[in-house]
Structure formats: structure tokens, C-alpha cells
Amino acid sequence: MSGKKYSEEHKILFYETDCTRRVTVGMLVNIMMLASQDQSNELGVTVKKVKGLGFGWVITQHLIDIKRMPRIYEKVNVITEAASYNRYFCYRDFWIKSENGEELAKMHSVFVLMDQNKRKIARILPELIEPYSSDYTNKIERLPEPEKLISDEQVKTKKYQVRFMDIDSNQHVNNVHYFDWMMDALPSEFLLEHSLKKMNIKYKQEVHYGDTVESRAYIDLNDQEIKTVHQIKTEHTLCCTASCEWIPQK
Structure with missing residues (x-):
């Protein structure tokens, strides 16, 4: 079992692309994060509600796989799912597909809840996670670390x-x-x-x-x-x- 899926259509706009007429990686992530926020708004877990409780969602890691960058004016389908969570971490998946269903990109992301006053990670509040119907797990995902930049030569x-x-x-x-x-x-x-x-x-x-x-x-x-x-x-x-x-x- 997994969480509720949400999808929305998006047309690639000129300001989301670079001189190659393809989406930049930053804008690709922006498009996926917009779908995440739109789902949260639909479920009543708005930014205003989270901030009203004294918290904010913070991303700690993204794993991104790209088969093809969407092109200018291309219409894509953005899909997201709040898949699972434990006491301190929430795991969300994203997919971007073409109009004919071809998977163009996918992303796995880790979120934490930040106490805005203490600037520390807080335990996940039930009222902020239950609307997504995500699976609870006692396990903490051990995602690979990015490679280290060791030498200053040629940096x-x-x-x-x-x-x-x-x-x-x-x-x-x-x-x-x-x-x-x-x-x-x-x-x-x-x-x-x-x-x-x-x-x-x-x-x-x-x-x-x-x-x-x-x-x-x-x-x-x-x-x-x-x-x-x-x-x-x-x-x-x-x-x-x-x-x-x-x-x-x-």
C-alpha cells in the first residue's frame, strides 16, 4: 500500500528553458514541487496551516533520474505521491511523463518538518501527514551520499x-x-x-x-x-x- 497519488498537466513555458530550449534541472524540480504543493492544498495541508503551527517543510535530499528533458511548449503530466514516513522523515516520489505516457524523469525526495523558532527538526505531526494516507515505517532510508569533492585541482x-x-x-x-x-x-x-x-x-x-x-x-x-x-x-x-x-x- 502507498499514499494518495496526485497528477496535473503542465505546459513547458519559455522561461523554464535555457538556450537549448530544454527545461533546466532547477525548473524541472520546481515543476514537480508545484504538484506537491497543489496536492497539499487540495488536502488542506496548506503552507498557511503548517506555518500557523510554527513549522515548515524542508527538503534534505533529491535523487533525480532523467531520460529526456521536456522541451519548450511540450505538455507533460506531473505525478506525485507521498509514499511513506517515519517519526522524522517523509519520503515523496515524483514522475514527469509525456502526453503519450513516456516517462521523462523521476525523483525521490526526503522531507523533514522544521520548528521555525528552534530551527531544529521536529517529529512529524499526525495532522500534517494523515491526509496523504502514506505508509508508516519504522525504517529510515539510507540513501546514497553524493560523491565527495576531494581535490582542489581543476575545480x-x-x-x-x-x-x-x-x-x-x-x-x-x-x-x-x-x-x-x-x-x-x-x-x-x-x-x-x-x-x-x-x-x-x-x-x-x-x-x-x-x-x-x-x-x-x-x-x-x-x-x-x-x-x-x-x-x-x-x-x-x-x-x-x-x-x-x-x-x-x-
Whole structure:
């Protein structure tokens, strides 16, 4: 048994794509997260209700698999399911399919409930999870860690100042901005010649308004797979890590 599924149609808009006319990975995640929020609103678990209780949902990790990025003006079906939960973690699945049912992308995500005053993870409240009919489990999923960026050699870096527009209702940087920072640290030639196949991204510490972040990326072309490894850091803190697999652009 698993939770209630929810689906909605979405037309890919021009501002969700880059110069290749394909959706960016950040916008791909945005589209899936919108479906998640729309389901929550339909079930009465609105942002206003969660904030009224003094909490906010925070994502700790995404595992993303991409068969093909949706293209500009393409109509897709976005499906999501709050699959299971335990005392502290909620697990949600997402799928994006073409009009003819072809699976284009899928994502597995981990959410926690954050106490907005204490800035600490809280136990999942029954009234915030029961509407989804998710399975309760005593097990904690052991998801793979992103690969580590070990050497500073050949690491490409860019710095960014966190803007007011980057902050969400939880008072920290919206998770989607990390994707843009990570991809932007890669050379344009690499991005034009390769398509993202898989991404494992894990959030470790919050980034706030006014912080200066450094995006660090390493391209590994030493074996049969094309990989990149990423870090987002503030001056003293490692905030987010990711590892990606790529294929040559078709």
C-alpha cells in the first residue's frame, strides 16, 4: 500500500528553458514541487496551516533520474505521491511523463518538518501527514551520499551574493537556486555538449539573505561515465553537495 497519488498537466513555458530550449534541472524540480504543493492544498495541508503551527517543510535530499528533458511548449503530466514516513522523515516520489505516457524523469525526495523558532527538526505531526494516507515505517532510508569533492585541482568556482528574491517563506534560500549555482559553475561548452542523466543532491545547512556562497564544481572524464561533483559553501560552512552523471547531447 502507498499514499494518495496526485497528477496535473503542465505546459513547458519559455522561461523554464535555457538556450537549448530544454527545461533546466532547477525548473524541472520546481515543476514537480508545484504538484506537491497543489496536492497539499487540495488536502488542506496548506503552507498557511503548517506555518500557523510554527513549522515548515524542508527538503534534505533529491535523487533525480532523467531520460529526456521536456522541451519548450511540450505538455507533460506531473505525478506525485507521498509514499511513506517515519517519526522524522517523509519520503515523496515524483514522475514527469509525456502526453503519450513516456516517462521523462523521476525523483525521490526526503522531507523533514522544521520548528521555525528552534530551527531544529521536529517529529512529524499526525495532522500534517494523515491526509496523504502514506505508509508508516519504522525504517529510515539510507540513501546514497553524493560523491565527495576531494581535490582542489581543476575545480571550477564561482561566487554569488544571496539576494532577497532568493529567500523563501522558510526564511532561507529556496532549494531550487542551488541547482542554478551548481550548473552555472560548469563551462558553457560542457553544458551545450552534455545532457544531465542523474543527480544526487543533499542539503546540509541553510543559506540566508546576505550570505556569499561559492559554487565549486569538478568534471571527471577519467572513466567511461561522465561525472561532475559539486559543493555550495559559505565562508566557513559546507551547505550543499551533489554529484551528477551526464551523457553526450543528442
